[in-house]
Every structure is written in structure tokens, then in C-alpha cells.
Amino acid sequence: MGRAPCCDKANVKKGPWSPEEDAKLKNYIEQHGTGGNWIALPQKIGLKRCGKSCRLRWLNYLRPNLKHGGFSEEEDNIICSLYLSIGSRWSIIAGQLPGRTDNDIKNYWNTRLKKKLLxxxxxxxxxxxxxxxxxxxxxxxxxxxxxxxxxxxxxxxxxxxxxxxxxxxxxxxxxxxxxxxxxxxxxxxxxxxxxxxxxxxxxxxxxxxxxxxxxxxxxxxxxxxxxxxxxxxxxxxxxxxxxxxxxxxxxxxxxxxxxxxxxxxxxxxxxxxxxxxxxxxxxxxxxxxxxxxxxxxxxxxxxxxxxxxxxxxxxxxxxxxxxxxxxxxxxxxxxxxxxxxxxxxxxxxxxxxxx
DNA sequence: AAACCGAACAACCGCAAGAGG
DNA sequence: ACCTCTTGCGGTTGTTCGGTT
Structure with a gap:
């Protein structure tokens, strides 16, 4: 017997987010916050998305003051130093780079920095x-x-x-x-x-x-x-x-x-x-x-x-x-x-x- | 022009930890 | 102490896009 799914997979949309979905989620969170419950949030705003998916979308893309791409040499050094110190603790590494998300850093590391370092x-x-x-x-x-x-x-x-x-x-x-x-x-x-x-x-x-x-x-x-x-x-x-x-x-x-x-x-x-x-x-x-x-x-x-x-x-x-x-x-x-x-x-x- | 390939990025999945009952 | 639920995290997969053949 497996773990209960976090949402009804059959009625949940997957894949890339549309601009409308983004706008809905962004507007709601900016006005009301998350309400401390991501699972219930999509139902509240009429989004056919999993709560986890909403959370991820907000944290990695919609959240204000996010930077995307264009990592500086200094950021490279910080990521490399921290990776060598603590390993793949992306959330901790992201904590040292304002505006960067753990997912961003993880992707950047896997696709570019790793090769650069090698x-x-x-x-x-x-x-x-x-x-x-x-x-x-x-x-x-x-x-x-x-x-x-x-x-x-x-x-x-x-x-x-x-x-x-x-x-x-x-x-x-x-x-x-x-x-x-x-x-x-x-x-x-x-x-x-x-x-x-x-x-x-x-x-x-x-x-x-x-x-x-x-x-x-x-x-x-x-x-x-x-x-x-x-x-x-x-x-x-x-x-x-x-x-x-x-x-x-x-x-x-x-x-x-x-x-x-x-x-x-x-x-x-x-x-x-x-x-x-x-x-x-x-x-x-x-x-x-x-x-x-x-x-x-x-x-x-x-x-x-x-x-x-x-x-x-x-x-x-x-x-x-x-x-x-x-x-x-x-x-x-x-x-x-x-x-x-x-x-x-x-x-x-x-x-x-x-x- | 089409097919292929690889890089980059976005999103998903499962697990573990923590909070609360 | 135990159970359930939610959140957060990291690994993995899927998708898109640009370059090459």
C-alpha cells in the first residue's frame, strides 16, 4: 500500500504554466498570501493544479525580486565553494545568493558549472x-x-x-x-x-x-x-x-x-x-x-x-x-x-x- | 528545409522532516 | 507516543530552443 497522493491526479493539469494561470496565482498570493496551506490554495482560486506545483511555480518563477540566468563570476565562485563545502544542499546555497532559487542553482550547476569545473x-x-x-x-x-x-x-x-x-x-x-x-x-x-x-x-x-x-x-x-x-x-x-x-x-x-x-x-x-x-x-x-x-x-x-x-x-x-x-x-x-x-x-x- | 542533437530550463516525483492533533 | 498532513528538498524527467549536419 503506497502513500496517498497529495492531490487528485486525474483532475490536475500538468506541464507548462500558461500566463493566465501565472496571473491568477500571482494576484491571489500578492493579495492574500498563501494562507499557510498550499494544498488548499489551487481550489480556492480555481486552478486545476497540484498545491505542490503552485508552490514551486511561485517560489521558482513568480516570486518578486527573482533573478534568472546570467550568473556572475562571483556567484560561480560562491556556488563552487559552497558545493565543495556542503555538497548539493541547494536551498542553503540559494540562501547565500539573493534572488536565486535552489532550482535555478541546481540547473545551473548541472548544466554548466559542473562542466566548467571539470x-x-x-x-x-x-x-x-x-x-x-x-x-x-x-x-x-x-x-x-x-x-x-x-x-x-x-x-x-x-x-x-x-x-x-x-x-x-x-x-x-x-x-x-x-x-x-x-x-x-x-x-x-x-x-x-x-x-x-x-x-x-x-x-x-x-x-x-x-x-x-x-x-x-x-x-x-x-x-x-x-x-x-x-x-x-x-x-x-x-x-x-x-x-x-x-x-x-x-x-x-x-x-x-x-x-x-x-x-x-x-x-x-x-x-x-x-x-x-x-x-x-x-x-x-x-x-x-x-x-x-x-x-x-x-x-x-x-x-x-x-x-x-x-x-x-x-x-x-x-x-x-x-x-x-x-x-x-x-x-x-x-x-x-x-x-x-x-x-x-x-x-x-x-x-x-x-x- | 528537415532531421537530429545537445544545452538549458521548467516541472514533476518521491522522500523525509516537522507541525499539529 | 503515534498518526496524519503539509512543506521543503533534491533527484530526475520532460520540454523547448538553438545550432549543426
Missing amino acids: GRQRKEQQTRARRGNILKQEIMKRESCDQTFMVPGFMNQSPYWSAEIPVAATVTSSDQDPTDLDQDQATLRSFLIKLGENFSDHQPNSTATTTTNFQYPIGIISSPQDHQLYANTSSFFTTFSAAMNSSDKTCTDQLPNMFQRLENFPNQLCEFGYENPPQLDHGLEGFYGMEMINASTVTASTSGESSSWADISSLVSNHHEGNCQQGLPQLQDSAFENLRYFAPAEQAQRCTWAV
């Missing part, structure tokens, strides 16, 4: 694959002649980040399960968010600006700490992205110095309530891993299908339910839930790390 990502993958090799060589050279780059005393311990971050050596284009890759990237993203704090005072090279414009998801970030963490994260992303994409070698050269800040990272986790934090061995592996994943994806692909939609959706963590079972942290569906993962010790201990 195109950009493909380009960046190719660039990073090239730059990643240069960077790795540079850092390996440094490691071989300057052991202070390692955290003293932790050389022989099992690598902490390798348990959480994809490691290049284990990743090949043939044996990497796409779902693992999703998990890796989401985990990496969680890591980067925490990592961002280490770079909060690090300003990107002015010659290597990016157009990335991380907006605060107003209404989701409530505390000043959330604001600060989000700003820090943005700072790291900006710095890292600028370095990786810049053609200016001096910018890339900053990266080893940037990562030296990781030396104090385990202690910072203590401050976050992380009991007995694992020690940092060589934290750059994760970034090698990221580069190698991207590089392997690019180089292994001849069909061009490697930059699937999963590449973008993997940045959003809301499909990672049940990761605990697989030894990965339980990821919630916003960047700020991810931040919280690092904070409470009991939550961290609920999951065991894959080693």
Missing part, C-alpha cells in the same frame, strides 16, 4: 602532474642532504600520515579502486583543512594569485573559531594552489619551507584534544601521493574519462558514510564537520586507522 580540473591535473615531478625531485634532494627536514626521533616510527593520506607507492592506475580514490581524496581534504591552521599567517606570493574565492557558508559557520578555521583553510588552499599552479619557480620553492611547519602539528592535535597523537614521520608523502594520484590518473588515461565526475564529488565528503568500517575516519557532510573530527578525542578513537 574542464578546469583536467587542466590543473595536467599542470600539477608536470610540476609535481619537479617538486618531488627538489624535496628528495633536500631530504637526502638535510635530515633536519625530518622530525628528529621519529625516523623509525610507522608513518602517521601514510595511514591517513594516500601514498604514492601504493597507488597505481591499475589497482586503485575508484572508491578508494574517493576516500583517499576526502581524507586528504580533511587533513588539509586541519593543516590549514599551520599556514594561517602565510600569505601567498602576490605574483601567484588565484581566482579561488572561498566564501563562508553563512548559517553553517556559527562560532568565531569556525570562521578562523575556515579562513585558515582557505589560506592554505590558496598558498598551496598558488605554488602548484604558478609558473614562478620561487613560489614552488617555498613549499619545503611551508611543510616544515608540520613539525609542531602533532602537538597542535594535542591541543585539540587528540590524545597521544601519532608522530609525524615525513609528512610530505601525502602530497606526493596526491600528485601521483593526479599524475597517474592523467598519464594512465588515454580515453579522457579519468577526470570523471567522481573527481569533483570526491571532494565532497557526504558520500563517505561508513568509512569507519574501512578504517577511515567518519566524515561528515561539511568541511566543518570534518574539522570537528579532529577535535574530540572520543570521536577520533571511535574509528581505527588503517595501517
